[in-house]
Amino acid sequence: MNPSSLSRQETWRLLILVGACSGILLNTFQDEGAPLIASIAFSGIVFAVAYSLIRWLGPVFMNAGLKGKDMAKPKRPEIPETMGAVCAVVYLLTLIFFIPFAFYKDIVAATSGGGNRDVVIEVHHVETGRMLHRFPHGRLASYLSGLLSLQCIVILGIGDDLLDIRWRHKVLIPAFGAIPMLIVYFVDFGVTQVVVPVPLQPYLGSFVDLGWLYYVYMAAVAIFCPNSINMLAGINGVEVAQSLVIAVLLIANDVLYLAPITPYPHPATDSHLFSLYFLLPFVGVSLALLLHNWYPSKVFVGDTYCYFAGMVFAVVGILGHFSKTLLLLFIPQIFNFLYSTPQLFKLIPCPRHRLPKFNAVTGLLDASVTEWTMPPSPLIAAGLELLHQLRLVRVTRNEEGQIVESTNLTILNLWLVWMGPMKESRLAWNMVIVQVVCGIFGLFVRHRLALLVFREDNRTFGLQSYY
Amino acid sequence: MNPSSLSRQETWRLLILVGACSGILLNTFQDEGAPLIASIAFSGIVFAVAYSLIRWLGPVFMNAGLKGKDMAKPKRPEIPETMGAVCAVVYLLTLIFFIPFAFYKDIVAATSGGGNRDVVIEVHHVETGRMLHRFPHGRLASYLSGLLSLQCIVILGIGDDLLDIRWRHKVLIPAFGAIPMLIVYFVDFGVTQVVVPVPLQPYLGSFVDLGWLYYVYMAAVAIFCPNSINMLAGINGVEVAQSLVIAVLLIANDVLYLAPITPYPHPATDSHLFSLYFLLPFVGVSLALLLHNWYPSKVFVGDTYCYFAGMVFAVVGILGHFSKTLLLLFIPQIFNFLYSTPQLFKLIPCPRHRLPKFNAVTGLLDASVTEWTMPPSPLIAAGLELLHQLRLVRVTRNEEGQIVESTNLTILNLWLVWMGPMKESRLAWNMVIVQVVCGIFGLFVRHRLALLVFREDNRTFGLQSYY
Numbered sequence: 001m002n003p004s005s006l007s008r009q010e011t012w013r014l015l016i017l018v019g020a021c022s023g024i025l026l027n028t029f030q031d032e033g034a035p036l037i038a039s040i041a042f043s044g045i046v047f048a049v050a051y052s053l054i055r056w057l058g059p060v061f062m063n064a065g066l067k068g069k070d071m072a073k074p075k076r077p078e079i080p081e082t083m084g085a086v087c088a089v090v091y092l093l094t095l096i097f098f099i100p101f102a103f104y105k106d107i108v109a110a111t112s113g114g115g116n117r118d119v120v121i122e123v124h125h126v127e128t129g130r131m132l133h134r135f136p137h138g139r140l141a142s143y144l145s146g147l148l149s150l151q152c153i154v155i156l157g158i159g160d161d162l163l164d165i166r167w168r169h170k171v172l173i174p175a176f177g178a179i180p181m182l183i184v185y186f187v188d189f190g191v192t193q194v195v196v197p198v199p200l201q202p203y204l205g206s207f208v209d210l211g212w213l214y215y216v217y218m219a220a221v222a223i224f225c226p227n228s229i230n231m232l233a234g235i236n237g238v239e240v241a242q243s244l245v246i247a248v249l250l251i252a253n254d255v256l257y258l259a260p261i262t263p264y265p266h267p268a269t270d271s272h273l274f275s276l277y278f279l280l281p282f283v284g285v286s287l288a289l290l291l292h293n294w295y296p297s298k299v300f301v302g303d304t305y306c307y308f309a310g311m312v313f314a315v316v317g318i319l320g321h322f323s324k325t326l327l328l329l330f331i332p333q334i335f336n337f338l339y340s341t342p343q344l345f346k347l348i349p350c351p352r353h354r355l356p357k358f359n360a361v362t363g364l365l366d367a368s369v370t371e372w373t374m375p376p377s378p379l380i381a382a383g384l385e386l387l388h389q390l391r392l393v394r395v396t397r398n399e400e401g402q403i404v405e406s407t408n409l410t411i412l413n414l415w416l417v418w419m420g421p422m423k424e425s426r427l428a429w430n431m432v433i434v435q436v437v438c439g440i441f442g443l444f445v446r447h448r449l450a451l452l453v454f455r456e457d458n459r460t461f462g463l464q465s466y467y
Numbered sequence: 468m469n470p471s472s473l474s475r476q477e478t479w480r481l482l483i484l485v486g487a488c489s490g491i492l493l494n495t496f497q498d499e500g501a502p503l504i505a506s507i508a509f510s511g512i513v514f515a516v517a518y519s520l521i522r523w524l525g526p527v528f529m530n531a532g533l534k535g536k537d538m539a540k541p542k543r544p545e546i547p548e549t550m551g552a553v554c555a556v557v558y559l560l561t562l563i564f565f566i567p568f569a570f571y572k573d574i575v576a577a578t579s580g581g582g583n584r585d586v587v588i589e590v591h592h593v594e595t596g597r598m599l600h601r602f603p604h605g606r607l608a609s610y611l612s613g614l615l616s617l618q619c620i621v622i623l624g625i626g627d628d629l630l631d632i633r634w635r636h637k638v639l640i641p642a643f644g645a646i647p648m649l650i651v652y653f654v655d656f657g658v659t660q661v662v663v664p665v666p667l668q669p670y671l672g673s674f675v676d677l678g679w680l681y682y683v684y685m686a687a688v689a690i691f692c693p694n695s696i697n698m699l700a701g702i703n704g705v706e707v708a709q710s711l712v713i714a715v716l717l718i719a720n721d722v723l724y725l726a727p728i729t730p731y732p733h734p735a736t737d738s739h740l741f742s743l744y745f746l747l748p749f750v751g752v753s754l755a756l757l758l759h760n761w762y763p764s765k766v767f768v769g770d771t772y773c774y775f776a777g778m779v780f781a782v783v784g785i786l787g788h789f790s791k792t793l794l795l796l797f798i799p800q801i802f803n804f805l806y807s808t809p810q811l812f813k814l815i816p817c818p819r820h821r822l823p824k825f826n827a828v829t830g831l832l833d834a835s836v837t838e839w840t841m842p843p844s845p846l847i848a849a850g851l852e853l854l855h856q857l858r859l860v861r862v863t864r865n866e867e868g869q870i871v872e873s874t875n876l877t878i879l880n881l882w883l884v885w886m887g888p889m890k891e892s893r894l895a896w897n898m899v900i901v902q903v904v905c906g907i908f909g910l911f912v913r914h915r916l917a918l919l920v921f922r923e924d925n926r927t928f929g930l931q932s933y934y
Contacts, residue, residue, distance in 0.1 A: 057630075060630050061630070063631075064629050064630050064631065065532050066629070085626075089622060089623070089626070092619070092622075093619075093643065093646070096615070096619075096646055096647045096650060097646070097650070099650045099651065099654055100650060100653060100654055103654050107654060107657075135655065137604030137605060137607075137608060137655065138604060140604075140608050140651070140654065140655060141604060141607050141608055141611060144608060144611040144612065144615060144651065145611065147615055147647075148563070148611060148614055148615060148618065151615065151618035151619065151622065152559070152560075152563075152618065154622060155556060155559075155618065155621060155622055155625070156556070158622070158625060159552075159556070162531050162533070162629075163524075163527050163528070163531050164530075164531070176560065179560070179563055179564070180563045180614075183563060183564070183566045183567060184566065184607070184611065186567060187566055187567055187570050187574060187607065188602065188604065188607060190574075
């Protein structure tokens with residue numbers, strides 16, 4: 001079979017999926033519309049579109065030189081690279097097509113001039129056209145700014161994949177991507193107050209205005225999410241799988257704010273609907289990608305995908321006002337980042353690639369090492385020895401007792417130090433389980449333990465909404 | 468000298484330009500802000516940034532395989548390709564950074580809650596944050612939707628340059644790029660009435676609501692502009708030069724609507740300010756590109772630039788509500804398109820490239836030809852003969868009188884048929900002059916002759932504004 005075409009069975013399944021979803025979609029154009037159902041239907045369609053395009057475009061990408069070798073396979077096959085860009089483009093076009101669905105109720109209300117009192121209170125007829133006053137322009141601007149940030153990062157991510165940008169410069173790509181969102185936030189909303197935890201309220205009051213620090217915080221979140229996903233990479237499927245787990249857990253968290261679980265109207269409902277509109281199609285395209293990127297990979301995803309996925313999370317977390325919750329789902333990524341810092345800051349030599357090493361004899365992956373051509377300074381040697389005792393790193397010494405090798409500081413290598421060499425697919429599955437367990441723990445902290453420092457879970461009362 | 472670095476003289480000039488513009492920019496943060504002056508200062512800065520980046524990134528692009536041969540030079544040198552993408556990215560980031568400047572007055576007014584009565588009429592304090600009611604959300608959404616369309620087309624344009632997409636599919640790229648703008652227009656404004664020309668008013672009334680046909684019209688403009696610029700390509704500098712001429716003439720047209728020429732407040736002022744904010748930085752980046760792309764080219768611009776430039780014009784024309792005026796500046800492009808149709812629709816064979824042919828002996832360009840391996844059908848032969856008599860095409864016959872060659876139907880080849888072979892640089896200059904003359908004629912038609920069919924020039928009374 002031609003590896004770049006769909007099998008007959010695949011074609012039929014995808015066509016049935018698209019047909020069913022299109023039917024659902026057409027039925028949402030009734031009454032006030034059903035944006036959430038439309039979003040689910042869209043996700044099914046984009047899954048089919050992304051799945052087919054990834055398959056079809058393989059040879060086109062290879063011809064254009066977008067290809068890479070899979071080093072963790074005996075034959076090191078060459079496969080298409082940067083396929084995340086295809087997903088990202090499909091996703092972005094979908095979110096654009098979704099705009100009328102997201103605002104259908106508001107268009108209907110604004111056009112008919114009645115029917116839904118909480119939307120249209122006053123009727124002002126603008127010179128030529130429909131009345132505009134009660135249309136939620138702020139929400140539209142917020143949606144558009146999220147899209148702009150995502151497009152920005154996709155453009156810069158493609159540039160990165162093409163031009164092989166240096167590590168130091170790469171880190172800043174998400175910062176540029178975050179700019180549209182931050183600027184529109186500044187221009188259109190400018191809410192920089194945050195709720196103060198109860199133990200600190202006697203000193204700071206109920207709210208504290210962070211001012212420009214709030215923008216620094218948002219920028220930090222937007223820089224962290226994409227880079228941290230990019231950093232936890234290196235084996236088949238792990239970038240996409242971790243993103244999917246985070247997305248699904250965020251969706252679960254969003255659903256907690258919808259009726260019937262949380263009574264409507266609730267101030268945070270709109271924020272979490274917004275989040276769902278962004279996340280559901282993301283799950284669609286990521287699933288299509290994962291089916292091609294899971295072990296043994298038929299395509300690589302490229303840095304574009306990692307940046308793009310991280311920015312989707314940053315956008316929903318920031319514009320949906322739950323960035324603290326978001327970070328609770330990034331526990332493995334935060335650990336991986338902190339654990340990597342000695343290499344990032346060059347205290348320990350950092351080779352260009354730190355991915356686990358493939359042993360062609362056993363067919364297993366083992367932790368990769370950095371070689372100490374010069375023995376480390378006494379301080380660093382002591383630190384490494386301590387980490388070695390704590391089983392957080394594995395060092396090899398020569399006969400004189402000098403450190404000659406230490407494992408690279410990534411969570412993938414650490415797992416291999418702990419568990420011993422294993423197959424690539426098993427390592428990927430283990431990472432998925434780690435991500436799921438940490439994420440569920442994070443959500444538990446958010447909704448149960450947070451009551452210890454905040455007065456109430458914001459599912460019953462919230463200040464996140466600004467409309 | 469290293470061809471990818473700036474000379475000392477260039478460095479100093481660019482630094483002085485950036486310094487002067489930054490000084491001007493800082494001074495605009497006073498009173499109500501001075502967005503137009505800020506936009507001019509930004510244009511100077513982006514010129515310097517784009518100029519330097521185009522120079523520096525040359526080798527990086529070559530390494531990444533983004534390079535092409537200049538066929539109209541004796542040695543066919545290889546030079547970097549797709550440099551328009553650099554301009555486009557610089558431009559897009561600039562327009563994003565410009566948002567707070569464009570809305571400075573509104574932010575100040577909305578935050579202080581007074582000072583400018585025509586902006587803040589009622590003061591509604593939103594729960595946490597500044598009052599939002601009089602902030603021009605509609606204008607912001609319009610600005611953001613323009614940006615989204617431009618980003619869309621840049622992503623797809625880069626894809627086109629990389630993946631070598633087929634001609635038939637290429638044509639649709641601007642259609643996808645136009646979608647964000649059209650959808651936001653639909654959701655947020657939805658004004659689809661147009662003014663009826665005076666001779667038709669007894670039959671149709673003063674306005675006619677085009678409904679969905681208005682969207683078809685907007686989409687057609689957005690598809691035409693980028694493709695028509697892409698079609699008028701093929702010699703050093705001609706894509707960028709024609710775009711610059713159109714941009715400068717559009718700026719001249721916009722200035723007609725500003726004080727002191729047109730008294731403020733005028734309903735169309737905001738639309739034309741919007742247009743200036745988009746066009747001034749475009750002139751900055753295009754000038755930087757032209758200095759590298761003019762004969763003899765040191766870089767190629769790629770399809771990305773043509774799509775991007777055309778979409779900038781479509782965005783300002785559509786969102787600024789002067790798309791008819793816009794089309795009057797596209798006379799050479801419209802002619803080129805109509806003239807090309809026999810080849811586009813395959814009535815006459817269409818080779819992959821129709822650019823003028825370089826004669827290595829004389830060093831001149833002459834019209835390229837399409838070869839008739841089979842003699843044309845009698846009808847087409849008669850048509851070609853007629854065009855030949857009208858000097859609109861040059862045909863070559865064999866001894867039996869059968870047509871064996873006819874010149875390719877592009878304006879560049881036609882000009883060479885008329886004027887005879889000439890140097891590439893002279894042909895480019897001639898095209899610039901054609902564009903300028905046609906454009907000035909177009910503006911004259913717009914502001915003088917239009918009075919014959921419309922009641923008044925909209926500089927004194929207008930319906931374009933919807934705020």
